[in-house]
Amino acid sequence: MKCYGRLSICVAVVLSLTRPASAAPCKDIPTVWTLGGIQVVDGVQTATRIYSDGQPYADSAASGVGAAIKICSGTYDAVLQVGGGRPILFNFSGANLLDSSYPPPPAWTANGPFASPPPNFHCPGSPCTLLNIRNILNFGSAPRTQYYKLYTRLASGFVAPDKNIYHLPMHNAATSNVASNTNDGFVNAPYQNARVVVEHYPAGQGPQECGTKECWIVEPETPLAIGSLSPSAENASLISNDQSVNYGQFSVPFHLTIAVK
Numbered sequence: 001m002k003c004y005g006r007l008s009i010c011v012a013v014v015l016s017l018t019r020p021a022s023a024a025p026c027k028d029i030p031t032v033w034t035l036g037g038i039q040v041v042d043g044v045q046t047a048t049r050i051y052s053d054g055q056p057y058a059d060s061a062a063s064g065v066g067a068a069i070k071i072c073s074g075t076y077d078a079v080l081q082v083g084g085g086r087p088i089l090f091n092f093s094g095a096n097l098l099d100s101s102y103p104p105p106p107a108w109t110a111n112g113p114f115a116s117p118p119p120n121f122h123c124p125g126s127p128c129t130l131l132n133i134r135n136i137l138n139f140g141s142a143p144r145t146q147y148y149k150l151y152t153r154l155a156s157g158f159v160a161p162d163k164n165i166y167h168l169p170m171h172n173a174a175t176s177n178v179a180s181n182t183n184d185g186f187v188n189a190p191y192q193n194a195r196v197v198v199e200h201y202p203a204g205q206g207p208q209e210c211g212t213k214e215c216w217i218v219e220p221e222t223p224l225a226i227g228s229l230s231p232s233a234e235n236a237s238l239i240s241n242d243q244s245v246n247y248g249q250f251s252v253p254f255h256l257t258i259a260v261k
Contacts, residue, residue, distance in 0.1 A: 026072040029260060030059035033067050033080045033131075034209065035088065036255035041222050049091045050131070050156075050254040053115070057086060059261055066127065067261075069136060076137040078216065078258050081127040087115035088129050090158060090168075095250040097235065099190045102248040105238060108161040109250075116158035128165055129158050133218055133258070134178045136198055144214065145202050150177040151195040154220070154236070165241040168252065170196055170220060186246060193235040193249070194221040209257045218256040 035052035038045050057080055059067040064083030070076065082088055092109040108114070116129045123129075132155040142148050154170035171187045172195040187193070196218060201207070203214040210217075220236075238247040 028071050029069040031067045031069060031078065032059070032213075032259045032261050033057040034257040034259075036209075036257065039219055039253040039255040041253055046253045047091075048254045049095060049250075049252045051089050051091075053087055053089060057082065064127070067258075069258075071137075071140075076135050076139055078133040078136040078218075079130060080132075081130045083117075083123075083127040087117060088131070088158065089113055089115055092238070092250055095252060097191070097249045097251065099248050102190070103245060105247040106160065106162060106164075109238070109247075111161065114161050116160070118159060118161065118163070121159055121163065123159065123165075131156050131256070133196065133198065133216075133256070136200075136216055136218075136258070138177050142200065144200070147202070147205070148200045150198050150200075151175045151221075152178050152198055154196050157241075167239040167241065167243065168236045168250075169239060170194065170236040170252070172196075183243070186243075187237050187239065189237065189246060189249075191235055191249060193237065197221050203260075210259055213259040213261075215257055215259040218254075218258060220253065 034056045035048070035050060037048055037051050039048050040046070057065050057067050059065060064085035066079065066081040069078050091113040093112045096105055096109060117123060134153045134155065136152065138150055142150065152175055153172065156168045157165060158168065160166050169187050170193050171181065171184055172193050173184045173188060175195050181187070197220070199217045201210055201215050201217070204212050206215045207217070235249045236252040237249050239245065
């Protein structure tokens with residue numbers, strides 16, 4: 001290489017040739033969620049209690065759906081968030097695991113299915129309805145070109161018919177892929193909750209519901225599964241928005257298919 005003029009010009013040329021290229025900006029993985037209507041619990045088809053409005057939820061700002069695996073935040077969580085344009089449906093009727101030592105659950109839990117958010121409801125923070133499957137990539141170490149299975153947790157938030165926000169966490173202190181929380185004892189009560197099971201399939205190798213895409217099938221662990229500490233299927237605790245009140249546990253089967261968009 002030749003340098004012309006002052007040394008400063010020569011150095012500038014050298015630096016321009018040796019400076020590494022800028023790193024590509026971080027991008028989360030956009031996904032499509034399908035909330036199925038059936039979970040098979042110990043060989044019996046059981047209606048799910050968290051389900052869709054009839055269509056998949058694809059990551060799209062235009063439709064008010066955020067559906068992505070959070071790489072950039074470092075959590076590796078799979079998160080579905082919906083705004084006023086698309087609801088998620090819940091049904092608590094007949095699902096309560098009664099325990100007299102807990103406060104009576106809200107009256108709406110006995111009234112059947114409802115949509116969150118309700119029509120024309122404006123959340124104080126948008127969006128206000130979400131499902132969060134913790135650490136679905138096991139901190140990025142899971143082999144995405146292979147099948148794998150891990151045990152994790154469900155976090156959630158939704159707007160009930162009384163227009164208040166509640167949480168429906170499904171924790172288990174025994175999950176090896178997610179660190180324990182300080183509120184595990186509060187959330188895992190009166191019974192230790194079922195674990196959330198994630199099965200990953202590479203593109204083109206999953207069941208029919210995956211299509212040709214890489215996907216994750218997510219269900220709560222059934223009570224007879226090895227390692228489950230739950231005496232009933234799919235325990236999840238109903239928690240107030242400020243997480244100060246536990247209204248007891250509910251049997252909440254669900255079946256989620258999360259595919260790369």
